[in-house]
Amino acid sequence: MQRYLISRLLMTIPTLFGVAVITFILLRLIPGDIVMLRYGTGALVSEDVLRAERARYGLDKPLHEQFVNWLWGLVRGDLGLSMWTGKPVAYEVAIRLELTLQLAIMATIIAVTLAIPLGTLAAVKQNTWVDYAVRVFSIAGLAMPSFWLGILMILLLLIFFRWSPPVVFTPFWKDPLANLTQLIWPALAVGYRYSAVSTRMMRSALLEVLREDYIRTARAKGLVEYLVIIRHGVRNALLPVVTVIGLEFAFLIGGLVVTEQVFNLNGLGKLIVEAISRRDYTMTQALIMLSAAVFVFVNFLLDLCYMWLDPRIRYR
Amino acid sequence: MWKRTGMLLLVALFLASCAPTAPSQPTAPQPAEEQPRYGGELVFAVDAEPPSLDAHRETTFAVIIPLAPFYSTLLKFDQNNYPKVVGDLAESWSVSSDGLVYEFKLRDGVKFHDGTPLTSRDVVATYNKIIFPPQGVISARKALYAAVESIEAPDTRTVRFKLKYPSASMLANFASGWNWIYKAEIVEKDPRWYEKNVLGTGAFKFVEYVPGSHVLGRKNEDYFIKGRPYLDGFRAVFMTDRSAMVAALRSGQALINFRSVTPQERDDLVRALGNQVVVEESPWICSQMVVLNNEKPPFNDPRVRRALTLAIDRWGGSQYLSQFTFLKHVGALMRPGGPFAMPESELEKLPGFWRDINKSREEARRLLREAGVPEGFAFVLKNRNIEPYPSLGVFLIDQWRQIGLRVEHQLLETGPWTQDLRTGNFEAMLYFNCDFMDDPDLQLLSFISPERSPVNYARYRDPVLDDLYDRQSRELDPEKRKQLVWQFERRAVGEMAYQLPTLWWNRIVVRWAKVKGWRITPSHYINQDLVDVWIAQ
Numbered sequence: 001m002q003r004y005l006i007s008r009l010l011m012t013i014p015t016l017f018g019v020a021v022i023t024f025i026l027l028r029l030i031p032g033d034i035v036m037l038r039y040g041t042g043a044l045v046s047e048d049v050l051r052a053e054r055a056r057y058g059l060d061k062p063l064h065e066q067f068v069n070w071l072w073g074l075v076r077g078d079l080g081l082s083m084w085t086g087k088p089v090a091y092e093v094a095i096r097l098e099l100t101l102q103l104a105i106m107a108t109i110i111a112v113t114l115a116i117p118l119g120t121l122a123a124v125k126q127n128t129w130v131d132y133a134v135r136v137f138s139i140a141g142l143a144m145p146s147f148w149l150g151i152l153m154i155l156l157l158l159i160f161f162r163w164s165p166p167v168v169f170t171p172f173w174k175d176p177l178a179n180l181t182q183l184i185w186p187a188l189a190v191g192y193r194y195s196a197v198s199t200r201m202m203r204s205a206l207l208e209v210l211r212e213d214y215i216r217t218a219r220a221k222g223l224v225e226y227l228v229i230i231r232h233g234v235r236n237a238l239l240p241v242v243t244v245i246g247l248e249f250a251f252l253i254g255g256l257v258v259t260e261q262v263f264n265l266n267g268l269g270k271l272i273v274e275a276i277s278r279r280d281y282t283m284t285q286a287l288i289m290l291s292a293a294v295f296v297f298v299n300f301l302l303d304l305c306y307m308w309l310d311p312r313i314r315y316r
Numbered sequence: 317m318w319k320r321t322g323m324l325l326l327v328a329l330f331l332a333s334c335a336p337t338a339p340s341q342p343t344a345p346q347p348a349e350e351q352p353r354y355g356g357e358l359v360f361a362v363d364a365e366p367p368s369l370d371a372h373r374e375t376t377f378a379v380i381i382p383l384a385p386f387y388s389t390l391l392k393f394d395q396n397n398y399p400k401v402v403g404d405l406a407e408s409w410s411v412s413s414d415g416l417v418y419e420f421k422l423r424d425g426v427k428f429h430d431g432t433p434l435t436s437r438d439v440v441a442t443y444n445k446i447i448f449p450p451q452g453v454i455s456a457r458k459a460l461y462a463a464v465e466s467i468e469a470p471d472t473r474t475v476r477f478k479l480k481y482p483s484a485s486m487l488a489n490f491a492s493g494w495n496w497i498y499k500a501e502i503v504e505k506d507p508r509w510y511e512k513n514v515l516g517t518g519a520f521k522f523v524e525y526v527p528g529s530h531v532l533g534r535k536n537e538d539y540f541i542k543g544r545p546y547l548d549g550f551r552a553v554f555m556t557d558r559s560a561m562v563a564a565l566r567s568g569q570a571l572i573n574f575r576s577v578t579p580q581e582r583d584d585l586v587r588a589l590g591n592q593v594v595v596e597e598s599p600w601i602c603s604q605m606v607v608l609n610n611e612k613p614p615f616n617d618p619r620v621r622r623a624l625t626l627a628i629d630r631w632g633g634s635q636y637l638s639q640f641t642f643l644k645h646v647g648a649l650m651r652p653g654g655p656f657a658m659p660e661s662e663l664e665k666l667p668g669f670w671r672d673i674n675k676s677r678e679e680a681r682r683l684l685r686e687a688g689v690p691e692g693f694a695f696v697l698k699n700r701n702i703e704p705y706p707s708l709g710v711f712l713i714d715q716w717r718q719i720g721l722r723v724e725h726q727l728l729e730t731g732p733w734t735q736d737l738r739t740g741n742f743e744a745m746l747y748f749n750c751d752f753m754d755d756p757d758l759q760l761l762s763f764i765s766p767e768r769s770p771v772n773y774a775r776y777r778d779p780v781l782d783d784l785y786d787r788q789s790r791e792l793d794p795e796k797r798k799q800l801v802w803q804f805e806r807r808a809v810g811e812m813a814y815q816l817p818t819l820w821w822n823r824i825v826v827r828w829a830k831v832k833g834w835r836i837t838p839s840h841y842i843n844q845d846l847v848d849v850w851i852a853q
Contacts, residue, residue, distance in 0.1 A: 030731065031731055032730070032734060032735045033731070036734045036735050037730060037731055038367055038375075040734035040735070044456060044457060044761070044770050052452060053454065056452065084367050085367070085512075086512055095526060095527065095528070095529075096528060154560075155563075162567060163567050164564060164569055166569060167361075167555065167564050167570065168530055168551070168553055261556065261557035262557060264560040264561075264564065266526070266529040266554075270556070274365075274528075279731055
């Protein structure tokens with residue numbers, strides 16, 4: 001087991017290195033650089049000044065040298081300075097991480113709270129009106145992009161209450177009410193879509209499990225139905241659901257670009273898009289590496305989770 | 317639950333669709349005798365974020381709007397009487413009769429926010445950084461002060477600028493909203509300190525800047541104008557998404573966006589809020605032009621370029637495009653309605669500005685025949701992918717189609733667009749220019765030879781225009797200067813048609829009626845110190 005975990009951890013190194021190489025190359029293939037964007041048109045400056053500015057950012061160095069410098073910084077835990085603001089990338093990430101994490105956690109709680117009971121109910125009451133209602137609810141969630149739902153929410157709040165969520169983030173520990181007043185709406189919009197995927201997965205996984213021999217055995221030995229469902233059915237059906245929930249959670253760290261814009265949230269998703277459009281190489285590279293690391297870490301946690309859910313699973 | 321939610325959605329959509337389509341605009345100006353009220357925090361939306369905090373090196377409004385309240389300038393524009401210049405840090409000033417010496421007397425008792433007094437040394441250090449920047453320090457508007465020979469501080473309250481030659485626009489340049497006065501001790505030690513830090517003498521003291529979120533300022537109790545500012549503080553909130561910005565304005569989470577809103581956003585806000593908001597509009601010192609690459613045939617032929625400008629119905633385009641974009645005013649190179657604008661009767665004589673578009677297009681076809689391309693030709697119009705560029709691009713392509721030109725519209729992201737513009741990798745390109753004041757030195761700069769202008773992207777050399785530019789720049793008689801400017805316009809836009817002006821922007825500011833003491837000016841780069849702003853309730 002221990003050996004397996006160590007080998008899994010070591011496997012992350014080539015994965016992350018591959019991400020680093022691809023990110024670095026792709027970014028350099030996009031035309032235009034930060035100097036051109038900042039001073040290309042508005043500033044009355046000559047080509048010499050632009051060249052000097054490029055040299056200041058290290059953009060005049062050969063690509064392999066730029067890559068090695070960045071990678072060496074990364075190994076030492078130094079993400080470098082944002083080319084746009086000049087502030088440390090770690091600082092820029094840190095001020096946005098709290099909001100992004102909280103939103104991801106809130107959306108996950110909403111999704112899990114909706115998905116597991118609704119998916120279970122739909123499977124148990126298969127082909128009844130309850131099942132149909134849950135399926136319509138989940139298909140609607142899949143069909144509606146969360147940012148669109150967010151726009152609709154804001155519109156309704158404006159029309160009926162002449163109110164919209166606060167535009168500046170207040171940390172939960174400073175003022176829980178102000179914090180929740182702002183984040184509950186995007187969490188609902190994202191959580192609903194997120195729950196739709198998980199609900200459908202829960203329903204189909206449970207339907208499959210309920211046809212297994214051990215369920216028939218449990219029923220035959222006279223176990224109460226709800227215990228059959230909860231103890232033997234739901235627990236075994238959770239494996240694929242946990243995978244979906246885990247991957248969706250990883251996606252939420254940096255993937256909520258449009259929803260963050262609609263609600264004017266200062267999160268990592270918006271930062272990634274802005275960094276790319278500003279050709280802020282150091283920031284973009286760091287954020288993509290962070291996102292990749294989150295995916296790798298979540299997958300690792302999922303593997304551990306499988307063992308807890310299904311004791312038959314043993315890694316060697 | 318389902319039913320109720322569905323009904324709620326339907327009702328909301330119904331209400332939205334039933335709203336009146338042509339809202340009337342409340343434009344009631346505040347009564348002059350209204351007594352300003354102290355207190356309150358002004359929350360306003362800023363639709364971009366500053367790349368750094370140093371206005372001397374940056375060119376975006378995202379630096380000016382949230383940070384100007386922390387700083388003072390030597391002079392400033394009078395918001396009630398633009399383009400009149402009034403003192404900010406300067407108590408008085410004089411200009412020598414030959415126009416070669418400008419002397420400013422500074423106010424007494426001005427303090428930086430760290431408590432140290434402001435002296436003429438600070439002004440000298442600031443302007444040295446702007447005009448003679450040290451190696452490696454970018455000064456975005458250094459070129460505007462080419463006439464300045466030296467800056468001196470004869471005593472602690474006097475600053476003297478000596479010029480190499482007279483410059484008609486120099487005084488107004490000292491009112492530039494970009495020229496924040498920095499502390500000499502800091503600038504001399506580290507000229508890049510102000511890129512990441514804030515320390516000025518403005519009406520508000522810096523509290524915090526949270527990247528991606530907001531800038532916070534609180535009242536400067538030691539401000540040099542007694543009794544100002546009225547506000548306790550302000551919060552500039554960055555909102556890059558326009559729907560979020562409009563929602564915030566609509567709900568009162570933000571009370572104003574100082575830059576501008578689009579005509580549709582204005583209508584939405586007026587429809588929703590009625591007389592709770594006030595709309596102010598002004599021709600904007602921002603214009604959109606077609607840059608033709610004069611090095612690439614057939615654009616090296618003035619007949620072809622004239623044909624292209626003659627095909628554009630600017631008067632008609634103004635009517636359509638102004639309904640949904642910033643584009644509105646018809647003018648040549650100087651802002652319509654501005655102090656240097658060519659009168660409409662004169663403007664209508666310029667090719668491309670004729671009222672009779674059929675006659676204009678007939679002339680365009682004749683010129684194409686004369687240039688040896690009677691069947692027209694094909695070319696690519698490279699364009700930026702943000703509004704109002706694409707709308708204008710579509711309009712222009714349709715205009716040119718009517719004289720037989722086949723134009724491919726290529727939309728580019730800002731990075732590649734800028735790169736192609738600067739490297740000359742284009743045939744025709746849409747470009748824009750925004751300035752902080754109406755001044756021929758600024759607005760005509762992109763039309764003089766590239767050796768002298770880093771912004772002549774059309775890649776031509778014209779000694780006649782260069783000479784006219786210099787003459788108008790040094791002409792101290794306003795009337796004579798205006799004549800020289802018009803002469804320049806007739807050649808650059810009419811006779812040679814090097815680059816084609818299209819339409820000037822219209823600035824639209826919607827503010828909650830309770831926000832008082834602020835008036836629209838033709839530029840969003842000025843009048844942002846918030847000194848006179850107050851909130852009524």
